Amino acid sequence: KQEVTQIPAALSVPEGENLVLNCSFTDSAIYNLQWFRQDPGKGLTSLLLIQSSQREQTSGRLNASLDKSSGRSTLYIAASQPGDSATYLCAVRIAGGGADGLTFGKGTHLIIQP
């Protein structure tokens, strides 16, 4: 059974710092990996989607990498801002079989101090 782990569970840093969030998964047979952001009382917003054949994706100050063979992904946030404060979730879509849902980690709760 696929398991997704995110480290750290919580992180608090001063504004302006660059930071890295980590995600690991136990089964490397995945179609893709997504990073989401969740704000309190709101749904999930997709940030980046990396296909299994890709190594990284970039959007603005965000860069996500994928090392499928080692079962790891990182989300790099450059020049953090207070508006980046949220919970960041990593999710994988497993390959094969009939499962079509995403398997999520429990998230990293990020606070950017002004």
Added chain:
Amino acid sequence: GAGVSQSPSNKVTEKGKDVELRCDPISGHTALYWYRQSLGQGLEFLIYFQGNSAPDKSGLPSDRFSAERTGGSVSTLTIQRTQQEDSAVYLCASSLVRSRADTQYFGPGTRLTVL
């Protein structure tokens, strides 16, 4: 354009009662997903629809849970004889096509509290 909408946003019910949760996907999206987010448990996949059919019901936690989708659009998740452990945020997502490469767009969720 309009995103995924869910109703109600909050639902408080008594143990043993039935509840219905509604999801309106993005117009034109053929794939629809239900997830549950429990405190300390993270997000769990419940069920997936392609059109009106549900080829994957593997995530439904018990036979008290059922879901349907009509007209390839609105979906309803029904929980019968609710238990306190059913308390969670229920999230719905939709995607344009049945493709594992497709991004899922999430609604704001329904927070269910079972007393």
